[in-house]
Amino acid sequence: MSDYILHCFAQSGNAYKAALMLELSGADWKPEWVDFFNGATRQEGFREGVNEMGEIPVLVHGDLRLSQSGVILDYLVETLGTFGWETEAERREILRWILFDNHKLTGYTATLRFLRFIAKTGETDVVKWLETRATAAYAILNKHLDGREFVVGNKPTIADLSLCGYLYWPDEIGIDLSPYTNITRWLETLKALPGWQHPYDLMPGHPLPCA
């Protein structure tokens, strides 16, 4: 049995953050596919037994069961000793970007991509509004990456792995990343890390039967 089991599905950028951390760190891990699009996470059994927040990813490690990608990444820094910080100041700066990611970058981007590409709601006011919020977050990240190779310090950390979670799907999100030249360069840098894989190759469930 693998050391780490990750409840995930290919279309989840939040799960990808954890999967990428495990894979780039050479951990002994196995994905466990969750049938999200048929409502698995909305069922009582999942809420009661796996995650009361009804969200993916969930990491199982021995007796521990963890949810929220930011918590999982923090835990894996401790157990794997990779992509972490050297000082308390760096730890706080990493947490700051993970919070920004959850609230402003992934928060709006994931929902935008879900409505536009998966639920196919069309260009509603909600979709347009989410796009303005997502691009505001991209602008902040792009400016931050000016002259920086990575988000915090001079090596990749879990801040990078969190922030990039959805950004390898620009076509599905429907936002052209080319004006964000620092982001596109940084995504290429992460892509060049040994072991990098696209979310659709790293996790099961792609393509969707009905996509």
Added chain:
Amino acid sequence: MSDYILHCFAQSGNAYKAALMLELSGADWKPEWVDFFNGATRQEGFREGVNEMGEIPVLVHGDLRLSQSGVILDYLVETLGTFGWETEAERREILRWILFDNHKLTGYTATLRFLRFIAKTGETDVVKWLETRATAAYAILNKHLDGREFVVGNKPTIADLSLCGYLYWPDEIGIDLSPYTNITRWLETLKALPGWQHPYDLMPGHPLPCA
């Protein structure tokens, strides 16, 4: 000069999280009012010199300048020794709820309240959509609080202080909290902590001149 300076304004629930932590802990602190509604955080001077994310709160403590309420709360646990954890498992559980708060509870609630009460956009599709997202988060928190006095463990922690940030403004948010009986009980419990104050009493800038 006070030990801690908090850049804030009365209408910010995110700033309130930090202000409440400082006040309940008996810290020597002072609010520094930010003219958010006249665009102070959107100006280059603020972005370059105070916070590149263009957000409030910002905490200044000696040479340190911190942003993101979750980072500030984590830092204040360390320096004040209050509202923290006893074990690593508790620390992770607190972080899990702070991430949930930032993404799902405060994330949607704060924006809903801004559009409805401050920008007064009317009942647009975006407002209605945000309300469904906010109430989904309330349902998860309400269920979690069933049989629990506090969010994590058996004493108040920064998870409580984060999650309650916007919830003392139900009228401004426009969501009736009375069906969420565990949330309303928990808010009363927090309100009874010695030193508790409403955000409008704890931070400067209320009422808005044009509200």
